[in-house]
Amino acid sequence: MSTLFKDRPVWAERPSLPARAAKSTTLAAIAVVIVFPLYVVILTSLSPAAAVNSAGGLVLVPQGISFQAYADLFGGGVVTRAVLVSLGVTAVGTLVSLVATVLAAYGLSQPGSLWHRPLLFAVLLTFLFAPGMIPLYLLVSDLGMIDSYWSLILPTAVNAFNLVVMRAFFMNLPQEIGDSARVDGASEWTILTRLVLPMSKGVTAVVGLFYAVGYWNAFFNAILYINDNAKWPLQLVLRQYVQQGQQLSSSSVIGNAVQGTASAPNLAIQMAIVVVALVPVTFVYPLVQKHFTKGVIIGAVKG
Amino acid sequence: MTERTATTSKTPPPSPAPRRRGGRGRPPVVPDHRGGRPSVRSGPSLPARLRRDWQLLLMTLPAIGLLAVFHYTPTLGNIIAFQEYNPWDGVLGSPWVGLAQFERLFTDPRFWSAVGNTLTIAAVQLVFFFPIPIALAILLDSVLSPRMRLVLQSIVYMPHFFSWVLVVTLFQQILGGAGLFSQMLRQNGHAPLEIMTDPDAFLFVVTSQMIWKDAGWGTIIFLAALAAVNQNLYESAAVDGAGRWRRMWHITLPGLRPVIILLLILKLGDILNVGFEQFYLQRDAFGSNVSEVLDTFIYHQTLVTGNFSAGAVAGLVKGVVGLILILLANKLAHKMGEHGIYRRA
Known part of the structure; x- marks a missing residue:
């Protein structure tokens, strides 16, 4: 006390x-x-x-x-596959999102650069309205992305808020550094990767975490765009077998590796699925936590 | 134009002093051309600026492209609200029906029920959720040990990062009919809990879930505002004999006032967005009478009837009303001397 x-x-x-x-x-x-x-x-x-x-x-x-319970889960059945899908979507998605966001945030962060105002306006305008669930579904469907993992990544790849947070951070960095590098003939790409990014580890980590958590937790996208059970991410499996309580006991679900061996009680397996969905988030976010306030608030204030 | 200051009302950034962008060995471009000023035209010519800035433009391309494809294109796709859309004929081939879809929507009692549920949930959130992060932030702020604070903050932020599936599952496991408490009650000869399926308990349950998940995360912005309060005010008030409650009333709360007003206004503009997943996941348990909100209505409307135009028209109405609400909320914010989500031109 x-x-x-x-x-x-x-x-x-x-x-x-x-x-x-x-x-x-x-x-x-x-x-x-x-x-x-x-x-x-x-x-x-x-x-x-x-x-x-x-x-x-x-x-x-x-x-x-x-x-x-964990041995059963990771014996090669539905849950193993779902974890791999979720890990893959999270890894690729976070990479795509971070690259697009960092590049655009830097590209829009130089005062007076050509067309930066209309481009920034186009980004900011996305705050004011959502395109709507049905037209977006039809677009994804027309692009042939139903049952493709890209449908879980591309529609949500760029988050305007994260972009604005990063841009605000870049604009707060001392401008002279870039200017002097430019005089020395450095390209914008060199300035971004060699000078700006090393000074922006905290905000990059926070934005990366936001994206990663978003992909890991994504549920609704998968409900809309993924019809094939074999491609389900973990959150859908969590819903089907835990929230809705569908039995996991058949060997096709848990995997053949455990056939014949004593398997854990259904409840323990269900709780193990919950833990698998929970653990990555719980362990990653404290590493980034100290940057939260800075990243979130600076972005919010400076936007 | 519309520079956004997202969530706090802290002083806007001072307009940066005109900076000069070096012209890669060329003398720096004289007067800085920030928007709207006549100096824009007196700057270098378009080809020269293109030659200078093409790398920056290239960098924005992936993000702008993604937004163009996955935000702006589907926004245009809302025109199917004026059609009897069917997937085989596409947008170009489907028959135009004028406002028939709107008529059908506005005479559909399920739509109005969803509107009612959405507004009820938003109101309950405003009254019972909104004050909690403020109180929690003041409480956390009074914890003086930095280590203790860090531990507490880590704990209260954590549920924000859980998915709704996870949160709903956890609630079920603890409070559901087959959950922990029901199991204990049953072992002692009582009836199990039924609140996770009782329509009358719906508002209580979903609000508790929101509080459990996001009240901690909501403290971030208030903690930052509290940290910005001038500590000397507290000291002089204490010296003048103000007790801790009077200091809270006269210093802490006024310090939080701008943030509170701004967040309230933002909430107002966001009143139709109460979320999708939380209600979708619990629709079967509680019944659609209480749990159908606008977003789930749009989803089920299209899914059940296969009628894309019916879903699109509801989405369009929601989007347009939402846009009007945001613009009104901002006007209100400006009126009250706050910055809103964007600044005035």
Whole structure:
């Protein structure tokens, strides 16, 4: 508790004990409400069959550990494939998005460059209205991208907000650096990759994370554009087998590798799918967290 | 023109002093040609500017191209709202029906029910969701230990990065009829919880989900505003004998006021966008009477009837009303001395 209240400015009175207790309790309760479901889910996915059966459902108290559910999932069935699809779409999508966004953000960041105003206007205008679900669906369909992984990437590849955040960051960098490099004959490409990007690691990481999380979590795109179950990303599998509770027990679903061996209880497998959807996000975002405020706020203010 | 200042009302960036772009060995281009000023024309000729800036233009091409194809082209595609569109004949071959689709939409009770649900959800969000990030930010801001703050911030930001499928699944596992609490209740001889399928509990459940997912993330902007409050104000107020509540009322809240007003106005412009996935995912559980919002209505309208024009017309109406709301909200923001999402010319 004392760590909560160090470095109090001299003029501030010390809060009363009940006030401190109330504050700590509130904060602790908020943390518990967020962390508790994750704890239960992770614990259940790691519990041996006996523990799940004796709990009659989700497991609250650890009773041994078993990786059977994960072994089943990654035995080569639907979930394995969905994880690969999601990883692939996320990796390629983030790359496409970052490249397009960084290039355009830099291209529009030089004051007075040719046509930068109408081009920027065309970017900003996308904030004001969405094209509409049905016309976009028809376009994707006309382009022959139904059941293609590109349908999960290209329609959402450029996010105007991310672009504006990056552009604002680039415009805040000292202009003289680029100018002097230009005098020395450097191309814009060289200036961007050798000078500007190394100074923009934080904002690039944040924007990259936003894109990556977007692709990893994408659900609606896949509902619209992917009819072929074999191409489903993880979020659709999560919905089908966990949220809607479709049974995963048949060998065609889990994969042939586990046929004949004892498989984990259905609930543990379901929770393992949840964990697989959860873990990448949970582990990547703290690495970038320290840049959030800077990236988000600078972008918001400077746009 | 419309430079955007997205989400805060902090002082706009001072217009950068006219910068000179070096002309690659040539003497710098004299007066800087920022838009609208007559000096634009007195700058170098178009071929010269093209020769100077072609690399920059090339760099914007991929992003502009993607937006042109996947934003502007489908926006034009909304003309099928004036047709009886069928995929075989395409946009060019389908018959034009004037405003018939609009008539059909406006006389469809399911459309008005979706409008009602959307507005209800938006109103409930405004009353019950909106204040929470403000309170949470003030609470977090009062935590003095940097390490403790970082841990708490990491925890409260986290659910923002979960997909709606994941959030809905987690809620089901804990509060659903087969979830953790129901399991405990059943083991003690009680009836299981039914709130995840009870239409009367729908607004409570979806608002709780929104709070769980995004209230923490919503604090970012308020924490930044709090950090910008002049700390000397607090000190002098304390010296003058103002207690902590009076300091909060007279210093903290006025410090947050511009951000609060701006976000409220933005919310107003965004009132028809309550989200799609959260409602789509729970439509079967709660029933479409309460959970059908405009976006899910558009989706099911087209999916069930196979009538693309019927979905497109609803989307177009929503888009146009949304655009008007944003423009009105901005006007309001300007009236109140804020910057809105774009500055006035």
